Amino acid sequence: MIEQPIRLHIRRQDRPDSASYWQEFAIPGHPDHNIVSLLMALRENPVTISGQRVDPVIWEHNCMEEVCGACAMLINGVPRPSCSALVAELEQPIRLEPLPRFPIVRDLLVDRSRIDQGLKQVKAWIKIDGVWDIHEGAPRIGPGEWAANYLYSRCMSCGCCMAACPQFGPHSAFLGPAPLAQARLMNAHPTGRYDKTQRLHAIMAEGGLSDCGNAQNCVRVCPKEIPLTTAIGELGRQTTVQMLKDIFGPR
Amino acid sequence: MSASIDNPHFLLRRLHSLLGLLPVGAFLIFHLWENSQSRFGAEHYNEHVVAALKGMNYLPLMEIFVIALPLLFHAGYGLVITAQMRAELARYSYTRNRLYWMQRVSGIGILLFLLLHVGMTRIAGFWDPSVGDDLFAHMQAMLIQPWMLGLYLVGLLLSVFHLANGLASMAIVWGLTTSVRGQTLFGWVCVLIGVLLAAMGIHGLMGFLS
Ligand code: HEM
Ligand code: SF4
Ligand code: SF4
Ligand code: FES
Numbered sequence: 001m002i003e004q005p006i007r008l009h010i011r012r013q014d015r016p017d018s019a020s021y022w023q024e025f026a027i028p029g030h031p032d033h034n035i036v037s038l039l040m041a042l043r044e045n046p047v048t049i050s051g052q053r054v055d056p057v058i059w060e061h062n063c064m065e066e067v068c069g070a071c072a073m074l075i076n077g078v079p080r081p082s083c084s085a086l087v088a089e090l091e092q093p094i095r096l097e098p099l100p101r102f103p104i105v106r107d108l109l110v111d112r113s114r115i116d117q118g119l120k121q122v123k124a125w126i127k128i129d130g131v132w133d134i135h136e137g138a139p140r141i142g143p144g145e146w147a148a149n150y151l152y153s154r155c156m157s158c159g160c161c162m163a164a165c166p167q168f169g170p171h172s173a174f175l176g177p178a179p180l181a182q183a184r185l186m187n188a189h190p191t192g193r194y195d196k197t198q199r200l201h202a203i204m205a206e207g208g209l210s211d212c213g214n215a216q217n218c219v220r221v222c223p224k225e226i227p228l229t230t231a232i233g234e235l236g237r238q239t240t241v242q243m244l245k246d247i248f249g250p251r
Numbered sequence: 252m253s254a255s256i257d258n259p260h261f262l263l264r265r266l267h268s269l270l271g272l273l274p275v276g277a278f279l280i281f282h283l284w285e286n287s288q289s290r291f292g293a294e295h296y297n298e299h300v301v302a303a304l305k306g307m308n309y310l311p312l313m314e315i316f317v318i319a320l321p322l323l324f325h326a327g328y329g330l331v332i333t334a335q336m337r338a339e340l341a342r343y344s345y346t347r348n349r350l351y352w353m354q355r356v357s358g359i360g361i362l363l364f365l366l367l368h369v370g371m372t373r374i375a376g377f378w379d380p381s382v383g384d385d386l387f388a389h390m391q392a393m394l395i396q397p398w399m400l401g402l403y404l405v406g407l408l409l410s411v412f413h414l415a416n417g418l419a420s421m422a423i424v425w426g427l428t429t430s431v432r433g434q435t436l437f438g439w440v441c442v443l444i445g446v447l448l449a450a451m452g453i454h455g456l457m458g459f460l461s
Contacts, residue, residue, distance in 0.1 A: 077342055078342075164342075164343055166336055166337050166338040166339065166343075166348070166351065166352075167335055167336070167337075169337055171335070171337060172335050174335075200255075201255055204255035204258070204260070204261035205255075205258050205260055205261070206258070206260050208260070208261065209261075210260065210261050210264035210265065210424070211264075211335065213332070213335070213336065213351050213354075213355075213420075214347065214351060214420045214423050214424070215338070215343075215347060215348045215351035215352075216345065216347035216348065216351075217343045217345060217347075217348050220343070220345050221343075227431070229423070229431070229434070230429050230430055230431065232423065233423045233426055233428055233429030233430075233433075233434065234426065234429045235426070236423055236424050236425055236426035236429075237425070237426020237427075237429065238426065239255070239261070239426070240425050240426050242255060243255055243256075243261065243262070243265065246255045246256045247256060
């Protein structure tokens with residue numbers, strides 16, 4: 001089937017500190033392209049519409065099934081994973097830009113290590129070892145609670161929620177919504193509960209929960225439909241209780 | 252261990268939130284209710300509202316500690332919070348994002364309005380005792396000018412919006428509302444509160460014109 005060529009505008013940047021510029025491409029149409037496969041096709045023949053051969057566009061991808069989170073970028077102005085962005089459903093020319101609010105490494109590749117830093121800051125893990133055996137017997141958890149927790153476990157650290165958050169970015173120390181939601185998840189885990197106070201104290205410091213301004217963009221753009229704002233509300237309640245404990249005891 | 256009280260970041264932010272409602276928000280409601288009595292006419296207003304307030308025990312202390320200082324802290328820290336905003340309204344045109352932006356913009360608007368409003372009433376009263384003696388006439392003379400009435404309307408609506416929307420975000424901040432349903436329902440309760448307060452405030456402004 002012969003299709004119209006797919007028109008693509010890409011915002012490129014050669015170095016972390018250099019200026020960005022736009023380039024236009026037209027790629028032979030294929031009915032089931034997604035943005036990652038489109039960029040792969042472009043990589044085979046990186047020629048702009050004016051016939052100039054340029055460096056291949058740099059971007060990140062891995063799983064191709066919206067579970068690794070590596071491929072997030074701004075597609076027609078919306079932060080979303082590119083492997084699940086189907087070309088047939090996008091308005092053309094398709095505009096691709098790097099995920100905002102994260103430092104650009106090159107072209108569409110950004111440095112998202114601030115998400116990892118945030119996860120470290122809130123201790124988004126379960127300690128399974130200690131001076132005593134913590135996990136004797138399988139931790140029991142009811143199906144209702146399990147279902148609620150499961151929603152948060154689907155986070156793939158893509159950073160879309162952070163890119164859309166008006167309080168997050170190079171100007172602020174705010175952890176952003178994804179690490180907060182993971183603190184909510186780990187606090188609910190039967191073994192993770194043991195470190196709940198520490199996690200709450202971590203999000204009651206600079207860059208913590210109170211830097212959220214409740215704009216709720218995060219929950220709108222999350223591709224995994226993670227109830228981030230519910231997590232933020234629940235953490236609000238947990239920190240309220242923790243604050244009272246800190247002031248009046250018992251700790 | 253008690254990191255949240257050793258590090259003031261969290262407590263300051265919660266104090267800002269709390270002061271927005273108590274006493275500042277509570278005072279706004281009381282203030283609008285007091286002034287809605289303008290419709291009973293100059294005599295009632297000057298004697299039963301203004302004079303009664305002036306005779307209150309510990310009035311200057313209350314004005315400083317219950318109104319001025321909490322408001323100044325809330326406004327000052329509010330400006331610090333406002334500086335953290337990097338909103339992109341065109342890209343994310345969701346209602347809550349707009350409200351988030353409006354909360355901050357209305358805060359700045361209220362601050363400017365209050366400078367004028369307090370200057371023209373309370374502060375002007377220090378120089379010219381007649382302002383306080385016949386506040387009704389003073390307000391009437393001001394509000395009879397359409398632009399001044401417009402200014403007061405804007406100041407009133409910004410304040411009421413800021414309080415009502417502040418209540419909705421406060422409920423999330425303190426963890427009262429967590430589910431989407433809870434946040435939406437309480438949001439509508441705040442809309443209702445806002446509409447009622449706005450109506451009472453406008454009623455009060457109109458009372459000076461009758
Ligand atoms: C009539 C006077 C005022 C009242 C009744 C009032 C009330 C409130 C309330 C109830 C909140 C909600 C607190 C929360 O979300 O945790 C709030 C938030 C806020 N106020 Fe005010 N306020 C007033 C004046 C101001 C002024 C003069 C400013 C600053 C210029 C200001 C800036 C803010 C900001 C930035 C927030 C947002 C907090 C957030 O959502 O994260 N307010 N206010
Ligand atoms: S919460 Fe959603 S948008 Fe945010 S990093 Fe996780 S999967 Fe991505
Ligand atoms: S609710 Fe708004 S301010 Fe808070 S994390 Fe989400 S996008 Fe950011
Ligand atoms: S490639 Fe893994 S989420 Fe897109």
